[in-house]
Every structure is written in C-alpha cells, then in structure tokens.
Amino acid sequence: MRSSDDYLAEGSLVLGGGAALLLQLAHPTVGHAVAAYSGFMSDPMRRLRHTLGYVYAIALGTPEVAATAAAAVDRAHAGIPGARDAEPQLWVAATLYEVGMRVHDALSPPLADAVADEVYAVSGRFGTSLQVPPELWPATRAEFAGYWERMLPALAVGEEARALAAAILRPARGTVPWWVRAALPSGGS
Incomplete structure (x- = not known):
C-alpha cells in the first residue's frame, strides 16, 4: 500500500x-445525542451516507470540499447538547481510525510505518476539521494507543445506547437494503 488514499479506497472504514x-454510542454524550436528536433509527442509511460523505470529503477532498463538509456537520450538530464539544468529537474520530485500522489489519498485510503514520494524520482531521483542537489529537500512534486504552473504561453502554445498538443489529424492515440486512447477525432479523 503506497498512501493513505490507497487505504481509504480499500474500504476498511466502510466495513468497520x-x-x-x-x-x-458507548460514549454517553454521543449515545444520548444520537438517541435524542437523530433520525437514525428510522433512516440508518442516511446516517451512513452522511458519515461516509464527511469522512471521504475530509480525507480525500480539496480544502474547499473539506470545509464545506465540516460546515454541514456543524450545522447538523447546532443546538444538540455535547455534539459540538471537542471531547466527544475526539472519541468519534478515534473510533473511525481505530476500527478502520483493525479491519485493515484483519484483512490485509500491515501498513508500512510511513503509510500508517499518514493514515493516522489524515484520521486526526475527522475531529480537527470540527471542534477538536489539533493538540487534543494524540501526536503519535503510540500516544493514541494510550488514549484508546484510557477511554475504554470510561464508556458506559446505557439504555439509550442499547436501544440504538439493537436498531443497528436488527434494523426495522424497509430501513436498509437487503444486502445490509443479509450481512447482519442472524440475517438482520
């Protein structure tokens, strides 16, 4: 793999x-905001399209495209308690990086260190393009690993997060395409 663009093109972020x-959702602020303010449960594919659109605009788009995508997210988050706070946004960006890399590593040979560092730097922009100050994104992959380990015990899967997780794993009929339903545990039933 030659660059972070190649990593993004392979689809690890989509698969994860x-x-x-x-x-x-296990982050209490994020879980509550999604449960209280999102139409996610009635239209999960919309959330997926918007998230992927943002991720690819930030990672692959021109500075103008990235700024437009970030502004759209900021507008969507306006008025939602915690949605524009740096710490929950840092966690969301961190999950995109961590899960994407884990999926990649499960399916492909490890990235060369230079490419892994590039992927890490690009992933930081998922948060820093919003309200995450650049100094809040851990400076190195090793520092990120420490951040990740510190965050895991702070997560709390409450009732709201459980209900949302159930909607992800067993979406209402007609809310996702058949091929998504088929990929879910027990066929998404």
Whole structure:
C-alpha cells in the first residue's frame, strides 16, 4: 500500500462502520445525542451516507470540499447538547481510525510505518476539521494507543445506547437494503 488514499479506497472504514458506530454510542454524550436528536433509527442509511460523505470529503477532498463538509456537520450538530464539544468529537474520530485500522489489519498485510503514520494524520482531521483542537489529537500512534486504552473504561453502554445498538443489529424492515440486512447477525432479523 503506497498512501493513505490507497487505504481509504480499500474500504476498511466502510466495513468497520457498524463497529465504529457501536463504539461511538458507548460514549454517553454521543449515545444520548444520537438517541435524542437523530433520525437514525428510522433512516440508518442516511446516517451512513452522511458519515461516509464527511469522512471521504475530509480525507480525500480539496480544502474547499473539506470545509464545506465540516460546515454541514456543524450545522447538523447546532443546538444538540455535547455534539459540538471537542471531547466527544475526539472519541468519534478515534473510533473511525481505530476500527478502520483493525479491519485493515484483519484483512490485509500491515501498513508500512510511513503509510500508517499518514493514515493516522489524515484520521486526526475527522475531529480537527470540527471542534477538536489539533493538540487534543494524540501526536503519535503510540500516544493514541494510550488514549484508546484510557477511554475504554470510561464508556458506559446505557439504555439509550442499547436501544440504538439493537436498531443497528436488527434494523426495522424497509430501513436498509437487503444486502445490509443479509450481512447482519442472524440475517438482520
């Protein structure tokens, strides 16, 4: 693999999207905001399209495209308690990086260190393009690993997150295409 663009093109982020979302929901602020303010349960594919659109605009788009995508997310988050706070946004960006890399490593040979560092730097922009100050994104992959380990015990899967997780794993009929339903545990029933 030659660059972070190649990593993004391979689809690890897409394949790991459900796992990243479940981890995001385990953050109490994120889980509550999604439960209280999102139409996710009635239209999960919309959330997927918007998230992937943002990720690919930030990672692969021109500076203008990235700024437009970040502004759209900021507008969507306006008025939602905690949605524009740096710490929950850092966690969301962290899940995208961590899960994407885990999926990649499970399916492909490890990235060369230079490419892994590039992927890490690009992944930081998922948060720093919003309200995460650049100094809050851990400076190195090793520092990120420490951040990740510190965050895991702070997660709390409450009732709201459980209900959302159930909607992810067993979406209502007609809310996702058949091929998504077929990929879910027990065929998504």
